[in-house]
Amino acid sequence: MKKSVTAVTAAAAAIALALTGCSSGGGASSDDPNAEVAFWSFTGINAKDGVKEYLEKQPDAKVKLTEVGSTTETATALTAALAGGKVPDLVMIQNDDLPQFVANSSNFVDLRTLGGDDVADGYLPWAASAATAEDGSVVGIPTDVGGLGFAYRADLFEQAGLPTEPDEVAAMWSDWDAFIEMGKKYTAATGKPFVDNIETSVFFSTVNQVSEKYYSPDGELVYDKNPQVKDAFQVAVDTKDAGISAGIAAWSSGWAPGRANGAFAVTVAPSWILSGIKTDAPDTAGNWRVTTVPGVGGNWGGSVIAIPARAKNPEAAWQYIETMMSAEGQEDHFKKSGTFPAASEAVASEAVRAYTDPFFGDSKIGEVMATSVEKFPSFYNGPDTTPINGALLNTLVELEAGNVTSDKAWTTGLEKAKEAIGD
Amino acid sequence: MSTATATRPRSSGKARKAPKAPIQKARRIQNSLAERIAPYAYVAPFFIIFIVFGLFPLLFTFYVSLFDWNPIGEQTFVGLKNFESLFADGRFWNALLNTFAIFLISTIPQLLLALFLAHLLNHARLRWANFFRMALLVPYITSVAATAIVFAQIFDKNFGLINWVLGLFGLPSINFLATNYGSWILISAMVMWRWFGYNTLLYLAGLQALPREMFEAASVDGASSWQQFRHLTIPALRPIIIFTVIMSTIGGLQIFTEPLLASPESGLTCGAGRQCQTLALFLYEQGFGQFKFGYGSAIGVVLFVIVVVVSLLNFYLSTRTRKAR
Numbered sequence: 001m002k003k004s005v006t007a008v009t010a011a012a013a014a015i016a017l018a019l020t021g022c023s024s025g026g027g028a029s030s031d032d033p034n035a036e037v038a039f040w041s042f043t044g045i046n047a048k049d050g051v052k053e054y055l056e057k058q059p060d061a062k063v064k065l066t067e068v069g070s071t072t073e074t075a076t077a078l079t080a081a082l083a084g085g086k087v088p089d090l091v092m093i094q095n096d097d098l099p100q101f102v103a104n105s106s107n108f109v110d111l112r113t114l115g116g117d118d119v120a121d122g123y124l125p126w127a128a129s130a131a132t133a134e135d136g137s138v139v140g141i142p143t144d145v146g147g148l149g150f151a152y153r154a155d156l157f158e159q160a161g162l163p164t165e166p167d168e169v170a171a172m173w174s175d176w177d178a179f180i181e182m183g184k185k186y187t188a189a190t191g192k193p194f195v196d197n198i199e200t201s202v203f204f205s206t207v208n209q210v211s212e213k214y215y216s217p218d219g220e221l222v223y224d225k226n227p228q229v230k231d232a233f234q235v236a237v238d239t240k241d242a243g244i245s246a247g248i249a250a251w252s253s254g255w256a257p258g259r260a261n262g263a264f265a266v267t268v269a270p271s272w273i274l275s276g277i278k279t280d281a282p283d284t285a286g287n288w289r290v291t292t293v294p295g296v297g298g299n300w301g302g303s304v305i306a307i308p309a310r311a312k313n314p315e316a317a318w319q320y321i322e323t324m325m326s327a328e329g330q331e332d333h334f335k336k337s338g339t340f341p342a343a344s345e346a347v348a349s350e351a352v353r354a355y356t357d358p359f360f361g362d363s364k365i366g367e368v369m370a371t372s373v374e375k376f377p378s379f380y381n382g383p384d385t386t387p388i389n390g391a392l393l394n395t396l397v398e399l400e401a402g403n404v405t406s407d408k409a410w411t412t413g414l415e416k417a418k419e420a421i422g423d
Numbered sequence: 424m425s426t427a428t429a430t431r432p433r434s435s436g437k438a439r440k441a442p443k444a445p446i447q448k449a450r451r452i453q454n455s456l457a458e459r460i461a462p463y464a465y466v467a468p469f470f471i472i473f474i475v476f477g478l479f480p481l482l483f484t485f486y487v488s489l490f491d492w493n494p495i496g497e498q499t500f501v502g503l504k505n506f507e508s509l510f511a512d513g514r515f516w517n518a519l520l521n522t523f524a525i526f527l528i529s530t531i532p533q534l535l536l537a538l539f540l541a542h543l544l545n546h547a548r549l550r551w552a553n554f555f556r557m558a559l560l561v562p563y564i565t566s567v568a569a570t571a572i573v574f575a576q577i578f579d580k581n582f583g584l585i586n587w588v589l590g591l592f593g594l595p596s597i598n599f600l601a602t603n604y605g606s607w608i609l610i611s612a613m614v615m616w617r618w619f620g621y622n623t624l625l626y627l628a629g630l631q632a633l634p635r636e637m638f639e640a641a642s643v644d645g646a647s648s649w650q651q652f653r654h655l656t657i658p659a660l661r662p663i664i665i666f667t668v669i670m671s672t673i674g675g676l677q678i679f680t681e682p683l684l685a686s687p688e689s690g691l692t693c694g695a696g697r698q699c700q701t702l703a704l705f706l707y708e709q710g711f712g713q714f715k716f717g718y719g720s721a722i723g724v725v726l727f728v729i730v731v732v733v734s735l736l737n738f739y740l741s742t743r744t745r746k747a748r
Contacts, residue, residue, distance in 0.1 A: 076711050083494035100714060104496040246581075249688040249695075253572075254581040263581060387713060390690060397688075397695030401601035419514065420713075 035313040036062040037320055040088040042074040043067050044272075045144070045303070046337035047092070050324060053333060057323050061316065071097060071303070078308075082107045087308040089317040093140060094303045098130055100383045101140075101306070105133035109307040112138050114318040122327060126378035127342045131304045134219070139306055141325045142342030146270035146301030147369030148205060148293055148376075151277060154361060155287040156265040160189040166291035166363050176206060176235045179294040183244030186265060193246035193264050198236040199396040200250040201268040206232035207392075208376070209295040214388045215380040221421075223388050224414050233413060236396050237406050247400040256280040268293075270300035271340040271369045278359050290363040297375030302342060340369055347373060384421040391416035481727070488720035495714075505721035515722070517697055518705040519729075521607065525682075525701060526675035529611035533619050534667060538660070540619070541626035542652050556627065559620030570613055571684030578609045600686050606699035613681045618674075622667050629663040630656065665741040672737055676730050679703035702726050 041047035051063045068074040071094035078101075081087045093101055101107065111119050120128035120138050127142035154164040162182060163169055173179040183194035195201050207213065207229060214223035223229055239245055246264040248254045258264055260281035269277070269290055277288060305325065307317045323329055327345035334341050335351050346352060347370050355366030395413035398404040404412050488506070491499045509515050544555055562570070577584045578599045586596035599605035633655075641651050657664070682693040682704045691708035693699040700708070702722060710719025 072712075079494050079711075079714060101495070104493070107495050248581060252686070252688040253575040253579040253583070255688075257579075257582045261582075390692075394689060394692065394695035398601075401598055401695070403601060403696055419512075422508075 030313045031315045032313070033315045033319040034058070034060045034062065035316040036064055037090050037313055037316045038088040039063050039065045039090040039317075039320070040068050040074060040078065041065060041092045042071045042094065043069060045092070046333075046339060049337045050333055050339075053329075053336065054320055054324050057329075058319065061319065063320065075101075082308060087310045089311040089313045090305060090307060090320055092143065092303050092305055095127075095130060095301060096386050098140070098304060099381050099385055102131060102133050103383045105135070105137050105139050107309055108137075108139045109309055109311065109314055110137035110139075111141060111307070111318075111321070112136075114307075114314065115322065122344055123342050124344055124347065124373055124376070126299075126376055127302060127304075127373075129378055130381060131306075140304030141306075141321055143303050143305045143325060143330070144339045145342045145373050146272055146299050147340050148208075148298030148300050148372045149269045149271075149290045149365070149368040150201075150293050151267050151269035151274070151288050151290050151360070153262060153265045153284070153287050154289045156190065156192075156262055157186070160186045160265075162186060164289070166289050166368075169289070170291040173294045176202075176238075176294045180235075180239055180242050180244065183239070183266075184242055187244045192262070194244035195239065195266045196246050196248050196255065196258060196264040196268075197250065197397075198239045198245045198247075198400060199393045201266065202239045202245075203233060203236040203393065203396055204300060205268060205293050205298050206235045206295065207389075208298050208300070211377050211379060213379045213381065214385050215382045217380050219380060219382055221382070221384065223417060230410060233392060233396075233410055237399065237409050240396075240399055241406050245400060249397055249400075260284060268300070271338075271365070272301055274357070274360070274365070275338070285359050286361055288360045288363075290360045290365050290368055292368050292372065297377065298372045299376045302340075340373075387420040388417045391420040484720045484723050484727075487716055488724045490717045491715075492717035492720070493714060494716050501717070505717050506725075509718070509721050509725065514697060514700075514705060515702075515725075518700050518702045521603070521682075521697075521699055522676060522678070522701045522703075524603070524607050525610050525614070525678060525699065526672070528607055529614035529678075530668075530671045530675050533615040534622060534664070534671065536615075537619050537622035537667075538626055538657070538664075540623045541630055542656055544623070544627050545630040556624065559623050561620070562616050563618065563621045565617075567613075567617065567680045568684055570617060571681060574609065574613045574616070575685055575687075578612075600689075600694050600698060601696075603698050606685070606694050610678070610681050610685055610693075610699050613685070614675070614678065617681075618671070622671075625663055625667055626660055629660045633659050665737075668741075669734060669737050672733055673730060676733065677703050677726070679707065683707070702729075 039047070039051070041050075047065055047067060051065050054063065055061060066088070068077045074091070075093060075097035078088075078091055078093070120132065120141065123142045124145060127145055128138075131140040131142060132138055152169065157164050157169070162185065163172055173182055186192075186194045210226075210228040210232060212222070212226055212228060214221065214226070214229065216222045246258060248258045248263065250268075254263070257280075259267065259277055260283065267273075267277075274290070278285075305321055307314050307321075311317055324333065325343070327341070327343035327349075330339075330341035330343045330346040331349050331351055333339055334346065334355075341347055341349075341352060352366045352370055355364075356362045357365055392413045395404060395409055395416055398412070399406065399409045489500060489502060491497075491501045491505075540559070543549070544552060546552075549555070576582075580586060580596055580598040580600070585599075589596060597605060599609045637655060638651060641655055646654070678701050682699045682701050683691070685699060686693050689695050691700075691704060691712045693701070693704060697705075703726065706719050706722040706726065709715045709722060
């Protein structure tokens, strides 16, 4: 059956190409490392700077960069290309979109064939394992990770009589119960919500501080049986019940104004979100601090770079990866663009560790992020991880809106997750 | 050689029995062949493009809907299983309800408003009429994305303009996106804003084609403005009204961009509880968000059937009213 389907698809594609006068360029795949690399990236990750650095290091190389769109749009375009269109030589994939590509790893070059069996060894173990298929083939090389910290308003903390120094704050909210207690104090003193929302700031942090998430290590779905997931979810529900959440969802229309006007004092802060706070709330410069999240470790975001199996110039694409994704390459790129590295040596480097920003009161951002990704537990993510995540997050939004009650939230979340993954 | 022979070669050739030289005859056959093919060649580009980008994808969607189809992995034939699951899927019925609710809430007031505005703009003594007519098109040419961002800000639950005004009167703020009704109103407002000017201009064009004397005669006879509207404007505009209703139906049932952009925080569901997810957005979520092409195609097939049925119903009602006249 599958064969005839492919034949129909191919025939359809051939007709479409013939009729519209397109051509797929022709020419067999090339071994020339300086052949032109067709590179698909997404917006917001400074891909242009990366290419510029690459051309400085490899002056004879040629790169044709396309910033396809958002991370999701890029994944959609890649899916369409893999299904029967013209594929790029090199492509960036964001971690949330990664599992379904890893599950169909035959669409990509196993990078062990180009870089040896230890090709993924120098990277944070959990980041590398996310890009490794069940049969051991390496689909992608981690380019960056998100890290996780909390950003808070030191000026508002001071008004509420809470400590303001990042180390003191981190010590005070060492676990989530303490975090909720602090929130109650803040809200009692100021009459204002403590944290922006429970779904991204709380649940997204807690659910990633587990040793096993929605899948067991051997790839079986356990999201409904795993007590760690239920506990992580319960922390978010408790935060809501404590009355310390503003109920302002990330990227909702009230989020940017809320960051600027003090509608909440704490928000989740992976490294790539920090520039957004600067843009949304320029008048709060110097009032924000960044410190470690309650609990242990965390990460939000990050991406890998991969070579599709049908790429025309895999050697040239590999040269880009080899040059730019080495620990040294990622450290250089961090210095120029602030993209947080995924190579272990780069994470440990002085440049990353010592990074601070006056907008955030010279908090030790580099140290916070580096520690969070080093402590981040490695667990198995499968193709349904993202839909389950979405279902549980949405249930918490519904809880904040009053459409679901606290005691029914967990069962509702499970129902929604089941619906989302059911065929 | 007359033009009649050129356009009707067969009959004229039979009518005249006069002997012709063989060469001339051959050329005539050649000419007539080219002439017969030419019209098809002229319309061919449209049909080729239609077949490639319209008909083929449509038929292929029917085909894909019978599969469990992962675009980059396995494709297994499952028969009608996708449709079975679809009709048992609460999310589908929710999307169907949302689609019709948004369609009705946005279309009916919009067309009434457009009719009324067209009537006003057609008034002989209106000053700066051209300015108003031009201004009506501004929402239509504004990008939907910009409209969506502005409307989302206006309807925001914490810092939105509407809730600020409610607050001035001591009323509690409304979380529009959290309820079905609220989000339907938000989406409908965006749709109305975008299309009311376009429909007004269509009606206005229809009105301007009417003889002014008709309205003048009516005023001389003492008909009030409302009577003129009711007994002259509406009957005269009937064909255009039918056209706008059919176009609004086709567009309204496939509404996609507004719900996609109204609630960026909840991804492709338009509200955490799918409060304003329409069928088209549900299709996109399943097909391109979760890469279930088979299931997405099944939604597409059902949406296609719904649009056809509703359009036929429209057509039947409109022809019946025409006959009744």
